[in-house]
Each structure stands twice: as structure tokens, then as C-alpha cells.
Amino acid sequence: MTDVQTLPLLSLADTVVLPGMVVPVELDADTRPVVDAARAAADGDTPATLLLAPRLADRYPTYGVIATVEQIGRLPGGAPVAVLRAGDRARIGSGVPGPGAALWVEAEPVEQAAADEAATALAEDYRKVVIAILQRRNAWQVIDNVQRITDPSELADLAGWAPYLSDEQKRELLETPDVEERLTRVLAWAREHFAELEVTEKISEDVREGMDKRQREFLLREQLAAIRKELGEDEPEGADDYRGRVEAADLPDDVRAAALREVGKLERASDQGPEAGWIRTWLDTVLELPWSVRTTDTTDVVAARSVLDADHHGLDDVKDRITEFLAVRARRAERGLEVVGGRGSGAVLALVGPPGVGKTSLGESVAHALGRRFVRVALGGVRDEAEVRGHRRTYVGALPGRIVRAISEAGSMNPVVLLDEIDKVGSDYRGDPAAALLEVLDPAQNHTFRDHYLEVDLDLSDVVFLATANVLESIPDALLDRMEVVTLDGYTEDDKVAIARTHLLPRQLERAALSEDEVVLSGEALRSIAGQYTREAGVRQLERGLARVLRKVATRLASGTEAPVAVGDAELRDYLGRPRFLPETAERTSVPGVATGLAVTGAGGDVLFIEASAMDGERGLHLTGQLGEVMKESATIALSYLRAHGSEHDIDVAPLDRSLHLHVPAGAVPKDGPSAGVTMVTALASLATGRPVRAEVAMTGEVTLNGRVLPIGGVKQKLLAAQRAGATTVFIPQRNEADLDDVPSEVLEALDVRPVADVGEILALALEPVAPAVPDTHRAAGFTAA
CATH class of the missing domain: 1.10.8.60 (Helicase, Ruva Protein; domain 3)
Structure with a gap:
């Protein structure tokens, strides 16, 4: 067992000393033990010895190193200093009395066990990492010292000199007597530091290479500029190429003048400035546009119609309109009246109809029939006006609008441009794209369309624009006025x-x-x-x-x-699997108070069941089914009409002087529109009389307080829906009789369409006849159930 020594204790505030280190310590009031130890040693034959330990704020130190005073002298500035050499570790015991003002403590030196194979292997790994770190610093002399150390404990304590270790980490090493544990810690810390050095060096190398590359490019540009100057070619790089391209291109006069002005700016601009890049991008955009390219339209009207018939079934209105367009252009060409860029020479068609009827694919067929190139512009969800008109060139990342890009993509000035989903264009703080389309789709104005990015006139009058939409009401009126609407109501x-x-x-x-x-x-x-x-x-x-x-x-x-x-x-x-859609009209209308109406949705025509019910309670009308204001007003009008004129149709209105509930099923779907008035009147009349509505009857139309049936829209779509639902008799407003000309003949043959002018005609024909007389008890029970 090692003998316990009694030594003066010196606590160092900013230094952690490990065995083997030699450190200078300035002599002041706090280092009085050094002076006392030196004086004590002067009286004996051995060097002055004391115990060095780190000063800890949270606890009393438990380990230190036994140090000897090698020399006492003065610094060049005159301050006294002592040079201390650290020896073995020692556990710090309790304090003991001693001479002088120093704090004397018991110190038990820690015996170092012999290194085993594991410690030796760890020491070799640590040596390699330390040497790799030192090589990056070119510390070759230190590397030689490290290679000469053979003791694993001494090698581990060498970490006391490592600048990348914190005082906390060094204190851990001081308080770890086990060699293997110490080596494990310093090895992990050294590897982390080495990884950080590699990352730092990689980043520094990348930065240095980037700087070298920029400096090399700058030098080469300066040399090239000097060579051009000696040869008399002092124009900036690329400006001469753009001038030649502009002069060789077949451009309109105003466009050529604008392009040459930009080339002049490019010649005066610095290659290093951003303006040169913007000008080049603008010139590339202008030169890529097909200013003088136009495809030749087919003049064979019969062949064009056959192409349309082969690609699509039905859609005669659209096919007739395209055929008329071709016929007029063929006659103008024959008589020498074809004027490129003339006002109103283009066509703007709006194809409105439910999804899946072939609106988008029809655009390709039209282009095929005309012999023109086709390009599609998706407008669904567009909310930025700049998407249509382009961005101002002052903005970073400015681009031309979608119309200009479509012309450039088509490669001709007279393509077929399909503006898809024009009813789904939105607007916000960035402008209204629908308003920007007004000039594009106006045949009287679009021959001088001006994109914000190009800032030159672009002739769109020879472009055939086709717009598609699901709902006509979503298109702004001003934009709708510019287009010729062709309705695709669906297929039989x-x-x-x-x-x-x-x-x-x-x-x-x-x-x-x-x-x-x-x-x-x-x-x-x-x-x-x-x-x-x-x-x-x-x-x-x-x-x-x-x-x-x-x-x-x-x-x-x-x-x-x-x-x-x-x-x-x-x-x-x-x-x-099982059929999903079976006729349900007979089932739904089997009880009084239910009538079948017709409506138009974004997906085409559909049937609409309206249910009425009466119950005890305060007189009033309760509406459900997520109805809009128009349908709520229709329900109120229907009830008022029956209460005022029910006696004219042999209807006892007393059952209506109760608490009434009018419901339109599928409450999760919003419903609105002026076409359910007659259906509501029929449902309430059925409730009042106890007579169910005939299962094969469907109806549509708005009603007034006097019972007049007002015209509605979407007759064709509603009749198609009635046929799909299995109805055979349909009541429509008399003023919509002219719309039957657009309904396919097979639909009219399958349906008994009856135009009516007064809702009384519907009540007389739509309700089931009066049931045969039954005993009073049964009648009362049946009425109550109704």
C-alpha cells in the first residue's frame, strides 16, 4: 500500500493539470503554498513538493497531482513565477495542520496497474488518431514525442495538452485512475474532433475552390476582353450574335425595333450585371415566338366534318359551328379576302357541359379537322393575373403569360388553343385572371394583345380559342359575352x-x-x-x-x-357486382307528399325528390336540405299559392294549416335555383289530399303566386336525367317548348313531354286518382298515416 503524504494544496482556477505536464504558475497571494513549499524544501534535501488540484465551484476536489517545484524566478515583466512538474495522481484526503498559511492535506498516491492487452490496443488506436490530428497541423516534432511514448497511462494523460478538450473533460480524465477507461474516453473525444476537422477542411476546400474558380474565370474574361480590344472587337460577348439574329429573323417592324433597342442596351451593359441576363432572356423569348409561321387550314369542309364525326359521337352543335367556320374561311380564300391579322377573323367558342362529355378531347379533334396545331392551357385554380398577362420585367424571375407560352409551344400564330376549366379561375390580391382574359377572347381587340413581359403587340386574331367549363354561372358575365356558348348537355x-x-x-x-x-x-x-x-x-x-x-x-x-x-x-x-342504380321513383313517390323534380348540377341533369310532411304544432313551414335563398322563396310561394287557390283545384287546405316540414334529401349537397316551384306545389298538394304523385311523373319549372309556370334553363339535361331515372311523363314550362328542338329525338320518343302554363294543369294530371271509398275507420287511419 502506498504511503500517505502530507502536502500543501494548491487549487488552480483556470488550469487542469494531468500527470507529466509542466506548467508555470504565477506567484501571488493565492499561490502562497508554492512559496511555502519552496521554502520548506530549501531546508531539506528534496525538491519542494505540493498537491495541484482544479478549483471546483460545486464541490471539493477528490483527485489531484503531486507536483514538484522545478524552478522559481521572474517573468520578463518582473512578476514572480514558479515552474511546476506534475507527477503521480493522488487522492485528496482530509486537511491536517501544517506550517505557514498554506492548506495542508493528506495525499494518497494512486498506484498504476500494469497495462493489459486491451489497454495496449486502445493506446495504439489513440496514438494513430492523435498523430492524424497532429499531421493536419504539421506538428512533426510533437508527433515524434508521441511515437516515443510507450506507457498507455502516460499516453492517455498526454490529452492534458489537447486544446480541443474542455476543462470539464480534462477533469474527468484526472478523476479516472483506470487506464483502460481513460483511453476509451480520450479515443472517443479524439475521433469526434478528427471528424470535425475533416468536415471543416472539406468546407474550406470547397470555398477555396469556388473562389479560385471565380478568380480564374474573372482573369480569363479580362484576358479575352484584352484580346478582343487588340483585334478591334470591343463589343461585349454575345451582343453581336443577338444583333445578327434579330436582323436575320422575320419579325414585324415594331417588334424588330423593340428588339434592336434591347440589343443596344445589351451592348452597353456589363456582362457581370444582372441586366444583361434579363435582356438575353427577353430576346430569346421574342426570337422563339413564331411571328411569321402560320399553318394552312384545310378547305375540304366534307373531309373536316368526317374527321369530327370519326372522333366524337353526337355533339352536332359544335361540329356544325366548326364546319361553318371552315366554310367561311374557304370562301374568303377563294375570293382573295383572307387577311392575316384582320379584326374578328378568329373564333372563340365556349364548350359548357358536365364532366366526361368530351369537351377537352374535342379541342384536339377540332385542331385535327382544321389542320392546325393544338395546345392546351389549364386555367383551373389560376389566381394570379400575371399567369395570363405575364410578369413585369422588373420582377425577379419574370416570365411571359400562359397565352404567349402557348403560342411559342404551338410553333405557329394560328393554333387551336384550349382554355381548359375556365369556370374555375379564381381571384385574390394578385388580380383577377378572368379580367385579363377579356382582351384575349375579344375578337375585336386581340389583334393587338400586349403581354406585360413582352411589351409588344401580339396578334391573336387568327387563333381559334376553345374554352371549356362545367358551370356556365361561374363564368363572369363580361367574359361570357366575348364567347359563343355551345352547350354539351350529355348523352342518351x-x-x-x-x-x-x-x-x-x-x-x-x-x-x-x-x-x-x-x-x-x-x-x-x-x-x-x-x-x-x-x-x-x-x-x-x-x-x-x-x-x-x-x-x-x-x-x-x-x-x-x-x-x-x-x-x-x-x-x-x-x-x-350488383347493379348500383335502379329506378327508385316508384318507391319514393308511393306515399303522399313526395314529388319528383328535375335539376341541373355541375355533373349534368339529375332528379330531385321533394318531401312534405305535416304534424301537430304551431302553424309554420320548416325547410331542410341545405337549400339556397331562391328555393326557400319557392317553398314559401308554393305554400301561399295552395292556401290561396287550393279550393279552385278541389284541395282541402285545412291539413296545411299545421306545422309543415319540407325536405329535399341529400342534405350535404347545396341546392338552389328557380326550377323547383311546381314540384313543391305538387308535393304539398299531395300531402293535403292524401293522393300520391304518379310514379312515372317528373316536373320542372318555377311558379308565381298566381300559379303561372315560369321558364327555366337546362331543359335538355333535365329530360336526359328524367329518362335515366325511369320517368315517362315530364311537365315543363310552356315557354320552354322551343327548347325541345335541341333534345334528341329518341329522348322525345321515350318521354311524354307536356308543356304547361299553369300549375293547376300539373295538379290535375300528376296526382293519383281518388281512391275508392273505404270505411271511415280505415280512411281515418290512412289519412293519419299520410
Whole structure:
């Protein structure tokens, strides 16, 4: 066991000393123990010895090092100093009395155990990391000293000189007598520091390389400028190229003048400034536009109509309008009246209809029929006016608007431009894109369209603009006035079957990698998919149903089923499950107080069931079904009409002098519009008389307080919806009789359409006849149930 020594204690405030270190300590009032120890040693034969320990604020130190006073002298400034050499670790015991003013304590030197293999291996790893760190600092002399140290404990305590270790970390080493544990800690700290050095050096190298590259490029540019100056070519790089390109390009006179002005600015601008880049981008945009490129329209009207008929089924209004456009242009060309860029020579058509009727794909067919190039501009969700008119060139990242980009993409000045989803254009603090489209779509103004980025006139008068929309009411009136509206109201069931057979089925066969020899779909199956598994104005769900059937057929063929696979009406349940849409009009109207109305939604025409109920309570009318203000007013008018004129139609209005509830199902869907008045009158009359509405009857129209039936819109879509729902008799306003000319003949043959001028005509025909007389008890019970 090591003998306990009694030594003066010296606490160092800003230094942690490990064994083997030699440190200078200035002599002042706090280092009195050094002086006392030196004096005590002067009286003996051994060097002055004392105990060094770090000064701790939170606790009393438990470990220190036994140090000897090597020398006492003065610094060049005259301050006294002592040089101390640290020896072994020692545990600090309790204080003991001693001479002088110093604090004397018991110190028990820590015996160092012999290093085992693990400590030796750790020491070698630590040596390698320390040498790698020192090599990055070019400290070769220190590296030699490190390589000469063989004792693992001495090597671990060498970390006391490491500048990257904090005093806390060094104190941990001082208080860790075990060599292996000490080496583990210093090795981990050294590796962390080495990783930080690598990252720092990599960042510094990247920065240095970037600076060197910029300096090299700057030097090369200066040399190139000097060479050009010696050769007499003192123009900035690229300006001469742009001047030649502008002079060689076939540009309008005003555009050429503007481009040459910008080339002059480029010649005077510095290559290092941002303005040169902006000018080059503008010149590239101008030169890429097809100012003088125009495709030749086809003059064969019959061939163009055949192209439209082959690509789309039905849509005669659109096809007629395009054919008329071609016929007029052909006659103008024959008579030499074709003027490029003349006012009003273009066409602006708005294709309005529910989703899936072929509005977007029709644009490509129109371009194909005209022999023009086609480009699509998606406007759904656009809220920034600059998306249409372009950004001012003063903004960073400025670009031309979508119209200019569409012309550049088409590569000609007379393409077919499809403005898709124009009814979904929004507006916010960045402007109103719909207002910016006013000039674009005005045939009398768009021959001088000016984009904010180009700031030169662009002739759009020869562009055929096609706009698509689902809801006409969402388009601003001023913008709608610029366009010729063509309504696509949807397809009949016969149309859907024909489209499926001609267009959808071949496309889905190709996608499913099937041939007509491998699968056979009967006409009854197509009609069932269109009528019982889908209920829509367009054909998207129909195409998805066909795709699902063909995928299952492909699976069966892959499983070993022999071809061809026949799919008839009876087999559809195996492929698509149960039918999803069955006629429900008879079920819904089987009780009094329910009438079937017709409405137009964003997805096309649809049936609307209106239910009325009476109960005891305060007289009044309660409305539910998320109705808009117009429908609420219609309900109030309907009730007032029956209370005032019910006796004229043999209706006892006493049951209506109760608490009434009028409900339109599907309450999660907002409903509004002036076309449910007659339906509400019929539902309330059915409730009052106890006579159900005939199941095959549907109706539409607004009503006045005097019972007049007012005209409504969307007659074609509503009649198509009535046919899909299974109705056979439809009442419409008499003033809408002219709209029947637009309804397909097969629809009119399937429906008994009755124009009416007074709601009394509907009440006389729509309600079921009076039931035969029954005993009073049964009558009372039946009325109460109603």
C-alpha cells in the first residue's frame, strides 16, 4: 500500500493539470503554498513538493497531482513565477495542520496497474488518431514525442495538452485512475474532433475552390476582353450574335425595333450585371415566338366534318359551328379576302357541359379537322393575373403569360388553343385572371394583345380559342359575352352504347392487351353498364366500368379460361357486382307528399325528390336540405299559392294549416335555383289530399303566386336525367317548348313531354286518382298515416 503524504494544496482556477505536464504558475497571494513549499524544501534535501488540484465551484476536489517545484524566478515583466512538474495522481484526503498559511492535506498516491492487452490496443488506436490530428497541423516534432511514448497511462494523460478538450473533460480524465477507461474516453473525444476537422477542411476546400474558380474565370474574361480590344472587337460577348439574329429573323417592324433597342442596351451593359441576363432572356423569348409561321387550314369542309364525326359521337352543335367556320374561311380564300391579322377573323367558342362529355378531347379533334396545331392551357385554380398577362420585367424571375407560352409551344400564330376549366379561375390580391382574359377572347381587340413581359403587340386574331367549363354561372358575365356558348348537355343511353362500342371499348381493349377474338361484350351488357352501373351525363364512369370488366377477363384468361370470353347481361354481376342504380321513383313517390323534380348540377341533369310532411304544432313551414335563398322563396310561394287557390283545384287546405316540414334529401349537397316551384306545389298538394304523385311523373319549372309556370334553363339535361331515372311523363314550362328542338329525338320518343302554363294543369294530371271509398275507420287511419 502506498504511503500517505502530507502536502500543501494548491487549487488552480483556470488550469487542469494531468500527470507529466509542466506548467508555470504565477506567484501571488493565492499561490502562497508554492512559496511555502519552496521554502520548506530549501531546508531539506528534496525538491519542494505540493498537491495541484482544479478549483471546483460545486464541490471539493477528490483527485489531484503531486507536483514538484522545478524552478522559481521572474517573468520578463518582473512578476514572480514558479515552474511546476506534475507527477503521480493522488487522492485528496482530509486537511491536517501544517506550517505557514498554506492548506495542508493528506495525499494518497494512486498506484498504476500494469497495462493489459486491451489497454495496449486502445493506446495504439489513440496514438494513430492523435498523430492524424497532429499531421493536419504539421506538428512533426510533437508527433515524434508521441511515437516515443510507450506507457498507455502516460499516453492517455498526454490529452492534458489537447486544446480541443474542455476543462470539464480534462477533469474527468484526472478523476479516472483506470487506464483502460481513460483511453476509451480520450479515443472517443479524439475521433469526434478528427471528424470535425475533416468536415471543416472539406468546407474550406470547397470555398477555396469556388473562389479560385471565380478568380480564374474573372482573369480569363479580362484576358479575352484584352484580346478582343487588340483585334478591334470591343463589343461585349454575345451582343453581336443577338444583333445578327434579330436582323436575320422575320419579325414585324415594331417588334424588330423593340428588339434592336434591347440589343443596344445589351451592348452597353456589363456582362457581370444582372441586366444583361434579363435582356438575353427577353430576346430569346421574342426570337422563339413564331411571328411569321402560320399553318394552312384545310378547305375540304366534307373531309373536316368526317374527321369530327370519326372522333366524337353526337355533339352536332359544335361540329356544325366548326364546319361553318371552315366554310367561311374557304370562301374568303377563294375570293382573295383572307387577311392575316384582320379584326374578328378568329373564333372563340365556349364548350359548357358536365364532366366526361368530351369537351377537352374535342379541342384536339377540332385542331385535327382544321389542320392546325393544338395546345392546351389549364386555367383551373389560376389566381394570379400575371399567369395570363405575364410578369413585369422588373420582377425577379419574370416570365411571359400562359397565352404567349402557348403560342411559342404551338410553333405557329394560328393554333387551336384550349382554355381548359375556365369556370374555375379564381381571384385574390394578385388580380383577377378572368379580367385579363377579356382582351384575349375579344375578337375585336386581340389583334393587338400586349403581354406585360413582352411589351409588344401580339396578334391573336387568327387563333381559334376553345374554352371549356362545367358551370356556365361561374363564368363572369363580361367574359361570357366575348364567347359563343355551345352547350354539351350529355348523352342518351343509346349514345353511350354507341360511344362505348366505337371509342371506349377499342381503347380499353388495347390497354388491357386484349383482342376482339378474346372477349365479346354484348349490346345488352353495354346498355346495362350504362344504365344500371353508372348514372352520369358523360362516359367516364362507363369507361371505368368497361376497364374493370376487361381486367377481370384478362385475369380469367391468365388463369386458364379458354377464349373467347363472352360477357352478357347475365354475367355482369360476376364482374361488376350488383347493379348500383335502379329506378327508385316508384318507391319514393308511393306515399303522399313526395314529388319528383328535375335539376341541373355541375355533373349534368339529375332528379330531385321533394318531401312534405305535416304534424301537430304551431302553424309554420320548416325547410331542410341545405337549400339556397331562391328555393326557400319557392317553398314559401308554393305554400301561399295552395292556401290561396287550393279550393279552385278541389284541395282541402285545412291539413296545411299545421306545422309543415319540407325536405329535399341529400342534405350535404347545396341546392338552389328557380326550377323547383311546381314540384313543391305538387308535393304539398299531395300531402293535403292524401293522393300520391304518379310514379312515372317528373316536373320542372318555377311558379308565381298566381300559379303561372315560369321558364327555366337546362331543359335538355333535365329530360336526359328524367329518362335515366325511369320517368315517362315530364311537365315543363310552356315557354320552354322551343327548347325541345335541341333534345334528341329518341329522348322525345321515350318521354311524354307536356308543356304547361299553369300549375293547376300539373295538379290535375300528376296526382293519383281518388281512391275508392273505404270505411271511415280505415280512411281515418290512412289519412293519419299520410
